[in-house]
Each structure stands twice: as C-alpha cells, then as structure tokens.
Amino acid sequence: MGIGNIGLPGILLIAIVVLVLFGRGKISGLMGEVGKGITSFKKGINEGQAELEDEKADAAKDVTPEDEKDKV
Numbered sequence: 001m002g003i004g005n006i007g008l009p010g011i012l013l014i015a016i017v018v019l020v021l022f023g024r025g026k027i028s029g030l031m032g033e034v035g036k037g038i039t040s041f042k043k044g045i046n047e048g049q050a051e052l053e054d055e056k057a058d059a060a061k062d063v064t065p066e067d068e069k070d071k072v
Contacts, residue, residue, distance in 0.1 A: 006014075019027065 022030075
C-alpha cells in the first residue's frame with residue numbers, strides 16, 4: 001500500500017483535513033503566493049533565454065578582420 005493507491009476518497013479526506021486545520025484564508029493566501037512564484041519563475045526563464053539569444057546574436061555578427069574591412 002503506497003502513495004499511488006490513495007484514490008479519490010483519500011484525496012478528498014486529506015483536502016478536508018487541510019481545510020479544517022489551516023482555514024480558507026490561509027490556503028487562498030498560500031495559493032496566491034504559489035501563483036506569484038510560478039509567474040516569477042517563468043519570467044526568469046524567459047529572460048534567461050533572451051539573454052542567451054542575444055549572446056548568440058552578438059557572436060554571430062561580422063567576424064571579418066579589421067584590415068580586411070578596409071579593403072572592401
């Protein structure tokens with residue numbers, strides 16, 4: 001008997017116990033903080049990807065040596 005065998009009645013019982021112990025206000029506040037954390041995490045991921053793309057673009061710029069540019 002492991003955690004995988006809880007089932008719907010067990011999950012409902014756990015949810016009711018948590019609701020009674022912590023109250024609706026604390027749970028909704030906690031879920032709000034979790035949502036803010038997820039949003040912040042996604043924003044950080046997007047900023048990191050944009051930074052990597054900018055670095056790749058800078059590296060892919062013109063790599064012709066300076067003395068060759070004068071000849072063209």
